[in-house]
Amino acid sequence: MARYGKRDDLIVHELEPFNVETCSAALAEDAVTATDAFYVRGHGAVPEVDPREWHLRVHGLVERELTLSLSTLREAFRERTETATLQCAGNRRAGLIAIRDIPGEAPWGAGATGTATWTGVALADVLALAGPLPRAAHVGFEGADLCPEARPQQRFGGSVPLDKACRPEVLLAWAMNGEPLTPVHGAPLRVVVPGYIGARSVKWLDRIEVRSTPWQGYFQHVVYRLLPEDGSVGPGEGMPLGLVALNSDVLSPPDGSTVDAGPVELRGYAFAGGERHVARVDVSLDGGASWVQAELLDDHGRWAWRHWRVSVDLAPGEHEVVVRAWDSSAATQPEDEAALWNPKGYVNNARPRIRLHAV
Amino acid sequence: MARYGKRDDLIVHELEPFNVETCSAALAEDAVTATDAFYVRGHGAVPEVDPREWHLRVHGLVERELTLSLSTLREAFRERTETATLQCAGNRRAGLIAIRDIPGEAPWGAGATGTATWTGVALADVLALAGPLPRAAHVGFEGADLCPEARPQQRFGGSVPLDKACRPEVLLAWAMNGEPLTPVHGAPLRVVVPGYIGARSVKWLDRIEVRSTPWQGYFQHVVYRLLPEDGSVGPGEGMPLGLVALNSDVLSPPDGSTVDAGPVELRGYAFAGGERHVARVDVSLDGGASWVQAELLDDHGRWAWRHWRVSVDLAPGEHEVVVRAWDSSAATQPEDEAALWNPKGYVNNARPRIRLHAV
Numbered sequence: 001m002a003r004y005g006k007r008d009d010l011i012v013h014e015l016e017p018f019n020v021e022t023c024s025a026a027l028a029e030d031a032v033t034a035t036d037a038f039y040v041r042g043h044g045a046v047p048e049v050d051p052r053e054w055h056l057r058v059h060g061l062v063e064r065e066l067t068l069s070l071s072t073l074r075e076a077f078r079e080r081t082e083t084a085t086l087q088c089a090g091n092r093r094a095g096l097i098a099i100r101d102i103p104g105e106a107p108w109g110a111g112a113t114g115t116a117t118w119t120g121v122a123l124a125d126v127l128a129l130a131g132p133l134p135r136a137a138h139v140g141f142e143g144a145d146l147c148p149e150a151r152p153q154q155r156f157g158g159s160v161p162l163d164k165a166c167r168p169e170v171l172l173a174w175a176m177n178g179e180p181l182t183p184v185h186g187a188p189l190r191v192v193v194p195g196y197i198g199a200r201s202v203k204w205l206d207r208i209e210v211r212s213t214p215w216q217g218y219f220q221h222v223v224y225r226l227l228p229e230d231g232s233v234g235p236g237e238g239m240p241l242g243l244v245a246l247n248s249d250v251l252s253p254p255d256g257s258t259v260d261a262g263p264v265e266l267r268g269y270a271f272a273g274g275e276r277h278v279a280r281v282d283v284s285l286d287g288g289a290s291w292v293q294a295e296l297l298d299d300h301g302r303w304a305w306r307h308w309r310v311s312v313d314l315a316p317g318e319h320e321v322v323v324r325a326w327d328s329s330a331a332t333q334p335e336d337e338a339a340l341w342n343p344k345g346y347v348n349n350a351r352p353r354i355r356l357h358a359v
Numbered sequence: 360m361a362r363y364g365k366r367d368d369l370i371v372h373e374l375e376p377f378n379v380e381t382c383s384a385a386l387a388e389d390a391v392t393a394t395d396a397f398y399v400r401g402h403g404a405v406p407e408v409d410p411r412e413w414h415l416r417v418h419g420l421v422e423r424e425l426t427l428s429l430s431t432l433r434e435a436f437r438e439r440t441e442t443a444t445l446q447c448a449g450n451r452r453a454g455l456i457a458i459r460d461i462p463g464e465a466p467w468g469a470g471a472t473g474t475a476t477w478t479g480v481a482l483a484d485v486l487a488l489a490g491p492l493p494r495a496a497h498v499g500f501e502g503a504d505l506c507p508e509a510r511p512q513q514r515f516g517g518s519v520p521l522d523k524a525c526r527p528e529v530l531l532a533w534a535m536n537g538e539p540l541t542p543v544h545g546a547p548l549r550v551v552v553p554g555y556i557g558a559r560s561v562k563w564l565d566r567i568e569v570r571s572t573p574w575q576g577y578f579q580h581v582v583y584r585l586l587p588e589d590g591s592v593g594p595g596e597g598m599p600l601g602l603v604a605l606n607s608d609v610l611s612p613p614d615g616s617t618v619d620a621g622p623v624e625l626r627g628y629a630f631a632g633g634e635r636h637v638a639r640v641d642v643s644l645d646g647g648a649s650w651v652q653a654e655l656l657d658d659h660g661r662w663a664w665r666h667w668r669v670s671v672d673l674a675p676g677e678h679e680v681v682v683r684a685w686d687s688s689a690a691t692q693p694e695d696e697a698a699l700w701n702p703k704g705y706v707n708n709a710r711p712r713i714r715l716h717a718v
Contacts, residue, residue: 226689228641228650239638243688274688275634279598282587288698291587329602329633330585330706331690339647339694347689 004046004184007036013106017042017147018184021111028251028267031298031307032083033114035177040184041088041112043156043219044145047204051188056172060140060210063131070188073172076129077121082169084194084303085271086201088112089224089241092348099338102345110249110352113271115304118192120173123208124166132162132210139165140209141191141202142217150218158200158224159215160193160242169194169303172205194303195274197244199224214240227343244273245349246333248281248325251307255354261316264356266294270325271305278306280326285312288322288335288351314358324351363405363543366395372465376401376506377543380470387610387626390657390666391442392473394536399543400447400471402515402578403504406563410547415531419499419569422490429547432531435488436480441528443553443662444630445560447471448583448600451707458697461704469608469711472630474663477551479532482567483525491521491569498524499568500550500561501576509577517559517583518574519552519601528553528662531564553662554633556603558583573599586702603632604708605692607640607684610666614713620675623717625653629684630664637665639685644671647681647694647710673717683710 006020013019018040026037051070058066068076091112093105127139140159147156164170171192174181181187186203193200199219214220220240227238248270253259270278282291294310312321326332334340337350365379372378377399385396410429417425427435450471452464486498499518506515523529530551533540540546545562552559558578573579584597607629612618629637641650653669671680685691693699696709 226685228639228652230649239685239687239689241689243635245688245690276602280587290589293587326585326598328598329604330598330600331604331708332693334691335694335698349690 004040005036005182006040010037011109011111013108017044018046019106021108022114023111024249024251024254027111027114027269031115031300031304032117032177035116035179035182035185038114038116038185039088039112041198042145043147043149046183047144049144049188049204054188054206056189056206056208058126058130058208058210061133061136061212062210063133066126066130068126070174073121073189074174077125079119080122080168080171081117081119082171082192082194082303083115083117083300084169084192085113085115085305086198087244087247087271089197089199089346091247093345095337095348095350096341096345099341102343105345115300116176117178118171118173119175119178120171120189120192122168123170123172123191124168126172126208127166127210130210135212136210137162138211138214140211140215141200141205142207142209143186143202144204144206151222154217156202156219157215157217158202158220159211160196160200162210164193195243197224197241200242223344224346226346229341231343233343241346245347246273246276246325246327246331247271247349248323248333249352250321250323250354253356258357258359259314261314261358263311264314264358265309265311266321267307267309268323269305269307272325272327276327276329277302278325279328279330281308282324283310283312284322285319287320314356316358319356319358321354321356322351363399364395364541365399369396370468370470372467376403377405378465380467381473382470383608383610383613386470386473386628390474390659390663391476391536394475394538394541394544397473397475397544398447398471400449400557401504402506402508405542406503408503408547408563413547413565415548415565415567417485417489417567417569420492420495420571421569422492425485425489427485429533432480432548433533436484438478439481439527439530440476440478441530441551441553441662442474442476442659443528443551444472444474444664445551445557446603446606446630448556448558448705450606452704454696454707454709455700455704458700461702464704474659475535476537477530477532478534478537479530479548479551481527482529482531482550483527485531486525486569489569494571495569496521497570497573499570499574500559500564501566501568502545502561503563503565510581513576515561515578516574516576517561517579518570519555519559521569523552554602556583556600559601582703583705585705588700590702592702600705604706605632605635605684605686605690606630606708607682607692608711609680609682609713612715617716617718618673620673620717622670623673623715624668624670625680626666626668627682628664628666631684631686635686635688636661637684638687638689640667641683641685642669642671643681644678646679673715675717678715678717680713680715681710
């Protein structure tokens, strides 16, 4: 599958709009995910943007409006690089669909996530030049991608609180893993909001609106909201998602695989989300009655997940592995996936379970 | 009980050091807890500090050391007021002790928490005057209270990351609920670190040390750490607590009480902790099979809990009420209290349950 430069081991949910997820084996290769393996979640066709014609408009509750070309952005502000994990709010929806169907939503597995090194400028520096007015409280982003599913049809967008927008980790990025951003990942410029659901890292960015209220567009005011189990989608219904949830997965060996009995190395990731970090990862072979602690591997900074590994001794037979990550507030993942079911299938962060057959 | 000006309906765990918790009825009175009902958690005798002799020393990794009198603090910096909830990491330990004993630790109920309006100056403003050096990464606080339980014996202390210390909500406070701080609450000056466990809001503060590493004293490096179920207390063992956990409680009617059948109003609190806010509170009368949403009451700002209320219809008979709060990352409280047991009995934030008898 050469489409958009992606490897052929990605799992395709949809070709138009293009939606593909990364397989566990590819996520296991490195804590920084290769660009050609990185998941893509889009709501519209990949727009064709001519970088020479492109401008970023900054307006709304600001002292002065800005219209910035790519070369001005690159020359007038300090370049910054940040390694950050992105995770779609619909990651692991398949686990919820297995409990009760969610019509119209793609059955994403656990690969709607990945970690990359992003290069660009701090949104904070651009906002400082524009000068937010006292009433400013949110910063909205709009991309060039027209999304047929939205009612009314509109371009993709969303906002984050001004307080977050002014933190140094929020980037306007033109490069991913040291290479220019590819069209499918938002070229020429995208937002990267570490610690937030992927939907806030708006691609093909061309408009920043400083506002007094959160984004009122479809992708924040109607969807990407957590409804109660018996709730219905509608403007302002449910709670807006924003901070991404604590999550983890087993990346190797693959679920359902056959391994040699004896010592087996398990590897996976854990991701704290928000402004938290991963404090501990536990693994259980007896359904949670007892736990061993995994070793946390390379630390790529406070916005990146942690890969982990642990060696367990497997007697011949069937085994179920359960994992729970803990964040720096001593919160851990929910036990019961069924209790997380919601009408749009967001935020499945239940403790992951895989089955292994040891011979 | 006139001791330290506290009301006589507080629950006394220890007289020396003085440790008292607030009863549910007092917490239900107002979202801002009265000072004479506010819980006290101390590890040493209340020190006698003469405010005329008292000075605050700021030293360590700073460009210039400071020695500030109370009058200089009040005159040289802008006064700020913040409503913030404090919660002890040992709150609700009694629920864990009921599962398995925790020798040597007081069986705190759900009243080791409260919300007050604090007045003082921003720690950030004082740090800006001192000028943290590039290697600075943590800000340590030490009180005047000598704590016999510590090994070696030492004054109470702890630290928070420099990043948090520079946020405007962290106060050096001399007033609580509009009155001068009382001796038992830390007069003449205490730290208030909203969103962190109560132990970081060091009372009787007289030394601030800007450091490259977290506090190495007993109350951060040995205790106030979450151990695995089979872990043992020791220097650096377990994960340091810091950000306080999402929690909630039913404040009225009291657990075990008899009420009139028919519509019954339930009231309680929910507290998100960290930099999060309460997004939703659900109440179930059928053990979690179905939930109704409670109404969130007055918003006292992002560092205060939310009181909530909901009317439920109770048929004559026995009822169990279960509550779960959700924070702005769509995280909710753990179901299973037993799974939270840990050797020091910290961070019990399981969904609260009360029993009511309707006649």
